[in-house]
Amino acid sequence: MLIQVILVAIFAVALALTWKRxxxxxxxxRDAFLWSxxxxxxxxxxxxxxxxxxxxGMLGVGRGVDAVIYxxxxxxxxxxxxxxxxLEKMERDISSLVRTVSIAQRTEGRAxxxx
Numbered sequence: 001m002l003i004q005v006i007l008v009a010i011f012a013v014a015l016a017l018t019w020k021r022x023x024x025x026x027x028x029x030r031d032a033f034l035w036s037x038x039x040x041x042x043x044x045x046x047x048x049x050x051x052x053x054x055x056x057g058m059l060g061v062g063r064g065v066d067a068v069i070y071x072x073x074x075x076x077x078x079x080x081x082x083x084x085x086x087l088e089k090m091e092r093d094i095s096s097l098v099r100t101v102s103i104a105q106r107t108e109g110r111a112x113x114x115x
Contacts, residue, residue: 007046015035015040018036049064
């Protein structure tokens, strides 16, 4: 089917980009392996949909596509939560840095006034 060819091509490009970024050092190797597993797993599910149906049966879900959607939603929520935590930490770090720089500049300004 045409959709299978298109999706597998997209997953292949994503896999290649993942390892390109890993070789450039922008993606850690551990993350590259995790993303690679995702891209390869997605390609397997597209090429062999019966694998999803088998997996769904083990989870007690009727159809394979339902199991894939449920797991995808759970994974997306986990990723959003992880990003939220990183953003909160980044905001705290920036606030701390701004506070430190501001105090340093104020102290430096007072020292120059005394000269």
